Amino acid sequence: MALYVEKYGGTSVGSVERINAVADQIVRTKAAGHGLVVVVSAMSGETNRLLELAGEFAGQTATRELDVLLSTGEQVTIALLSMALIKRGCKARSYTGSQVHILTDNIHGKARILEIDDARVRNDLAENRVVVVAGFQGVDVDGNITTLGRGGSDTTAVALAAALQADECRIYTDVDGVYTSDPRIVPAAQRLEQITVEEMLEMASLGAKVLQIRAVEFAGKYHVPLRVLSSFEEGTGTLISFEERNMEEALISGIAFNRDEAKVTLVGVPDQPGVAFRVLGPIADAQINVDMIIQNVAEDGTTDLTFTVHRNEYEPAMKLLEQAKMELGAREITGDDNIAKISVVGVGMRSHSGVASTMFKTLAEEGINIQMISTSEIKISVVVDDRYLELAVRALHKAFGLDSEVAPAGTD
């Protein structure tokens, strides 16, 4: 008699057949005696269809109205799934974000959940109903419809699981779990039975796009056990846990990578207080997200400041640096948008030395030059030339003992 919050993404509910398959699965879980709250996304393709419609009216700027529009996508899915359940004799009731009162701030398009009034859901659960909730959406204090941004349905599910103190929050998606690396690049990549929240955060932000990072943060904060599973095949998926793993397990959980970045460097800036702020302030003001920031020790009273941005924002970032260069009297600006970032991630490295040296040795053996290095407690990231990405990832995956004996099923 457990209580599960289950989330089904767009491809999992992308057609009439898929919705029927999800309904069948829910009926099975229900028949096993468990309580169920189901969070669904818009049917795959629907959000893009609505965005295209909005584009006809230059709607990207009318953010309040865009949220009114986009929120219809999930509303269609909750109604259809509830109908499919009712048809199977399973009591069900749907709720929009507004109806179940997922209170958010009023930042349209990327609102954050403030509070959930779970009275209605608890009442339905007590009456043995499956509760079907629209993901991705909420309502602000003034009753305006808000959306949480792409992938926000994961956050909805975790927030509901936290509010209801559910036994597990299960994210059904089109992959069967979190892998040691991307199987498309590393055929020997393996599914992880378990991963810590911290590792997952590093993996997610580095490109293993299984879960929305905010959902993982939320799960970590409220200690919601989170499991990623495939809605297309049986399996136990990957559990995202809060406990340290057994010390005898692998040092490293996975090799993540990201080729969407570009690096820009301001060369020869005076080594004095306030420089970093004067460089990065205008970048932030221009809504450009910065990932890595590296500044090494100064020589001759000047230093070099390097940071990475999304590749799409390489040009505007370079332009903004022109201004900073003049103001600060820097020597020059350099940049490169043919880079890739590779990270080894694992809580195990906290208590083991040698991870960094293994990493650097492996890359050296492959003749790959390291352009930048940055570390945190549980990850080491390097920036290399884009063209060496696959080679580097495969070599590291092998070096850290992550390769499976045989190629895993379902990854071809």
Added chain:
Amino acid sequence: MALYVEKYGGTSVGSVERINAVADQIVRTKAAGHGLVVVVSAMSGETNRLLELAGEFAGQTATRELDVLLSTGEQVTIALLSMALIKRGCKARSYTGSQVHILTDNIHGKARILEIDDARVRNDLAENRVVVVAGFQGVDVDGNITTLGRGGSDTTAVALAAALQADECRIYTDVDGVYTSDPRIVPAAQRLEQITVEEMLEMASLGAKVLQIRAVEFAGKYHVPLRVLSSFEEGTGTLISFEERNMEEALISGIAFNRDEAKVTLVGVPDQPGVAFRVLGPIADAQINVDMIIQNVAEDGTTDLTFTVHRNEYEPAMKLLEQAKMELGAREITGDDNIAKISVVGVGMRSHSGVASTMFKTLAEEGINIQMISTSEIKISVVVDDRYLELAVRALHKAFGLDSEVAPAGTD
């Protein structure tokens, strides 16, 4: 500085181009200094698309969920129209039925409006915004989404106009007003500048499907001036008024007709109290709507009871009568589903005799046999053989002086 509530139906907002055209028109009205509340339907085809999706899950029975699904249709339109207005520099804000708190009863699929909280709308109007409201939908006291049934957007518009004491409620549609008869049948039919609510009610219920009958009733009850106009061409449309027209005007406003009916007769029932109820009670219990009911004086202690139902319900109605026939000891059951009902409608006939005799004389001259006659204060209806419908309508249109000198534009 008038306040208008304008309603645009599905074909009026059926495409990106149409929504842009409506936005242009709204901007012009706004520029003339008027306050505007705009009620919109789902884009044409959208409701059917959603119904088809629901059909995949046998959703017609899950009425609560069907309302959750269908209400997304208008929600899409309010967002897109608001975006189109904002793009034109016109302040606008959209509201779902739930947001603007159109409180209804909880009869899903055909809910009735109980109350409208107009505080939000008034506030937006005071801030010079165009308020865009989703038609057809509301919310019950428990926060469940309801819909008002097909054509319910008209009712939403009239109810808002009543709550806001608007100067006029304008229903934009794909016809340019109310005609003296259907131009497809009577090429000489003319647009009426004005028609009374009572006449409109008779016209609407008899098949001139310009406006939803509930909307007209609502307008009559709350004395909302209602105007029907075309959203595709300029024109003053038809005003549905509350004043008696000038006596010098035509006796008759129009010739309405309906070929969707069938008649059933119970022959030779005992003339005693309770008979009509015992016949029609089971019909009502079976949710079959009855239109005309006729019972003439009894002869030999028995009488004949005839009523008309929708043609689709002819078979079930005949079956139900078998039971009544046995219980009441009636002689036989007869029926005919090849009939048409034709009505002459006009408040003028209240104070003029001779309308009925003109009608009967005209039909006689054409050799058309009258099967049934029923009258109200402002209409006379006859049932004739289906095949004479066009002939009868044209002859009556001419006889009552309704033919235009030249065929009106846009009716070919």
